[in-house]
Amino acid sequence: MSGKCVAVLGGQWGDEGKGKLVDLLAVDADLVCRCQGGNNAGHTVVVGSVSYDFHLLPSGIINEKCISVMGNGMVIHLRGLFEEIEKNEKKGLKGWQEGLKISSRAHIVFDFHQQIDALIEEEKGKDKLGTTKKGIGPTYTAKSSRTGLRICDLFSDPQILTQKLQSLISGYQKRFPTLVVNVEEELRKCQEYAGRIRPLVTDTVLLVNKAITDGKKVVIEGANAAMLDIDFGTYPYVTSSNCTIGVVCTGLGIPPCRIGDVYGVFKAYTTRVGDGAFPTEQKNEIGDQLQKIGREFGVTTGRKRRCGWFDVMVANYSNLVNGFTSIALTKLDVLDTFQEIMIGVSYKLNGEKLDSMPAEQSQLHQVEVEYITLPGWKISIAGIRKFSELPLNAQTYVRKIQELINIPIKWIGTGPSRDDMIHISDEI
Numbered sequence: 001m002s003g004k005c006v007a008v009l010g011g012q013w014g015d016e017g018k019g020k021l022v023d024l025l026a027v028d029a030d031l032v033c034r035c036q037g038g039n040n041a042g043h044t045v046v047v048g049s050v051s052y053d054f055h056l057l058p059s060g061i062i063n064e065k066c067i068s069v070m071g072n073g074m075v076i077h078l079r080g081l082f083e084e085i086e087k088n089e090k091k092g093l094k095g096w097q098e099g100l101k102i103s104s105r106a107h108i109v110f111d112f113h114q115q116i117d118a119l120i121e122e123e124k125g126k127d128k129l130g131t132t133k134k135g136i137g138p139t140y141t142a143k144s145s146r147t148g149l150r151i152c153d154l155f156s157d158p159q160i161l162t163q164k165l166q167s168l169i170s171g172y173q174k175r176f177p178t179l180v181v182n183v184e185e186e187l188r189k190c191q192e193y194a195g196r197i198r199p200l201v202t203d204t205v206l207l208v209n210k211a212i213t214d215g216k217k218v219v220i221e222g223a224n225a226a227m228l229d230i231d232f233g234t235y236p237y238v239t240s241s242n243c244t245i246g247v248v249c250t251g252l253g254i255p256p257c258r259i260g261d262v263y264g265v266f267k268a269y270t271t272r273v274g275d276g277a278f279p280t281e282q283k284n285e286i287g288d289q290l291q292k293i294g295r296e297f298g299v300t301t302g303r304k305r306r307c308g309w310f311d312v313m314v315a316n317y318s319n320l321v322n323g324f325t326s327i328a329l330t331k332l333d334v335l336d337t338f339q340e341i342m343i344g345v346s347y348k349l350n351g352e353k354l355d356s357m358p359a360e361q362s363q364l365h366q367v368e369v370e371y372i373t374l375p376g377w378k379i380s381i382a383g384i385r386k387f388s389e390l391p392l393n394a395q396t397y398v399r400k401i402q403e404l405i406n407i408p409i410k411w412i413g414t415g416p417s418r419d420d421m422i423h424i425s426d427e428i
Contacts, residue, residue: 004260005033005208005218007248010225011264011318013234013272015298015305017330018265019045019059021411022221023418030216032060033069033208035251036241037223038109038139039080040132042298046416050091056081057088057100058221064095067211069204072105073241073251075139076151078193079111102197103204104152112169112181113138119176131274140240147171151201154194162187205253212258220248220259226318227272234361237276245322264324264407266315268332268397271305273298277364280308280344294334309371311344315405317357327405329398330413333420338376341397344369345404374400382415387422399428 006025010016023045026032039055045062046052054061056076058068070076085096113135120138121131131137142148147168153161162183169181211218224243227233232244241247249256269290272278281287290296290307297304318324335341347354347367358364377391384390390398390412402409412422 003212003215004258005212005220005248005254006261006263007220007222007245007259008263008265009222009245009322009324010228010243011266011322011324011327012225012270012311012314013227013278014225015042015271015273015296016225016265016267017328017413018222019054020330020413020418020421021263021265021328022059022219023047023062024411024421025219026060026063026066028217029060029063029066029219031067031069031208031211031218032058032063033071033204033218033220033252034058034074034223035071035220036073036243036247037239038075038134038136039077039084040134040136040239041223044416045418047418051416052088052091052093054084054088056084057096060219060221061088061093061096061099064099066099067207068096068100069208069252070100070102070106071204071208071252072103073247074103075107075109075136075143075241076102077109077114077135078197079189080109080134082193082196097199100200101202101204101207102151102200104150104201105205106151107139107143107148108151108153109135109139110149110186111135112172112179112186113142115179116172116176119179137240142168151197154190155198155201161190165190208252208254209258212254220252220254222247226321227314229321232317232321234276234364235359237274237361244318261325262323263410264318264322264327265330266310266327267330268310268335268401268413269294270308270311270314271296273303273305277361278306278308279313279347279364279367279369280311281306282308286338289337290334293337294331309342309344310401311369312401312404313344313347313354313357315401315407319405319407324407326408326410328411328413328421329401329409330411332394332398332412333381333414335376335397336380336382337378339378341374341376342371343374343400343404345372346370372400383420384414385419385422387412387424387428390422395428402428
C-alpha cells in the first residue's frame with residue numbers, strides 16, 4: 001500500500017459487507033476515508049459481541065490509531081452525525097475526537113432537505129423511487145445547482161451565511177408552498193454545530209494526499225455500490241452520487257495514479273433494497289429463506305431486502321467499470337442449508353443473448369436469466385478460517401464464481417464477526 005491508496009467498493013446493490021472488510025484493513029491502516037454519500041449508507045461492523053452501525057462515520061473509526069476522514073464528496077447531516085457518535089459511544093466507541101477529520105468542502109444536509117425528499121417522493125405517487133428520505137438527493141441537487149451550503153460556510157461571515165440559507169430555503173418554498181422552515185432556528189443550529197464541529201474540520205485534500213506521499217496506509221471506503229451509481233446503476237432507481245471508482249478521485253481529491261488495489265465486495269448471493277429491476281430476484285420460498293437466514297434488513301431504513309441468486313452479469317459489469325484487482329465474497333454461510341444453489345450466468349432479451357448490461361429499466365425487467373445449478377453443502381461453515389477446511393461443494397461454488405467473473409477472490413465471509421473471514425493468500 002506504500003505510495004498508493006486502496007479502495008473498497010460495493011459490487012452489487014449495496015449491503016455487501018464493505019464495512020467488515022474496511023474494519024479488517026483498518027487494523028494496520030493510518031487513514032480510512034469516506035468519499036461520497038451520506039447517512040443513506042449503512043455499514044455494520046461486529047467486534048466480539050458488539051455490533052456497531054455506521055451511516056456517516058468511516059468504519060475505521062473503531063481503530064483509535066487510525067485517522068477517519070469524511071471527504072469533500074460526502075453530504076453530511078450534522079445532527080445525524082452527532083447522534084451516530086453518541087449512539088456508538090454507548091457501545092464503546094472512543095477516541096473519535098482525535099481521529100475524526102471532516103472536509104471543509106463537504107456539503108451540509110439540513111432537516112428541510114429531508115422534508116423535501118419526502119415531498120418529492122410523494123409527488124411521484126406510484127412511480128416513487130423508494131429513497132431513504134434522508135435528504136441526500138435534494139442536497140446533491142443543491143450542490144449541482146450551486147446553491148448548497150458547505151461545512152466551510154458555517155465559519156463564514158454571519159450575514160453571508162444568513163443570505164445563503166435564506167436564498168436556499170426561499171427557492172424550495174417557491175416549488176413547495178407548504179414547506180415551513182424556521183430560518184432563525186436553522187441559523188441557531190448552524191451556530192451550535194459550528195462550535196461542535198470546528199475542531200474536526202480541515203483541508204482533507206491536503207491531508208490525504210500528504211499521507212499517500214509519506215507512504216502511509218490509506219484505505220478508501222465506498223458507500224452504496226456499482227448498481228446504485230447515478231451513471232452506471234439501474235437508473236432512476238439509484239442513489240444521487242457516483243459510487244464507482246471515479247468518485248475516489250473526485251470525492252477526496254486524489255489523482256488516479258495514486259489508486260492501487262481496488263477491492264470489490266460481493267455477497268455470495270444478491271440483495272437490493274427499494275424498487276428497481278433485479279433480474280435474479282427470487283420472489284418465492286428461496287428468497288424468503290435467504291432473507292431470513294441472512295437477516296436481510298436495511299441498516300439505514302430497516303426495510304426488508306429483496307433477495308436472489310448471485311448474478312454474474314452484474315459482477316462482470318461492475319468489474320468493467322471499477323477494475324477490481326480482487327474481491328471479498330461475503331456471507332457464504334447463509335447458503336449452508338440449501339440443497340442446490342443457482343448462479344445467474346447470462347441474460348437473454350427477446351431470445352437474444354446479451355453481451356452488455358441494458359441501460360433501460362424496461363429491458364432489464366424483461367430479461368430472461370440463464371442459470372447454472374451447483375450442489376449445496378448442507379453443513380455449517382460458521383467460523384471456518386481456512387479455505388481448505390470448507391466443504392468440497394462450498395469450495396466448488398467459490399471456485400466457480402471466481403472462474404465466471406475472472407477476478408481473484410481474496411476473502412470469504414463465514415459469519416458476522418470481524419474474525420469470521422477466510423483470507424486467501426494463494427490461488428484457489
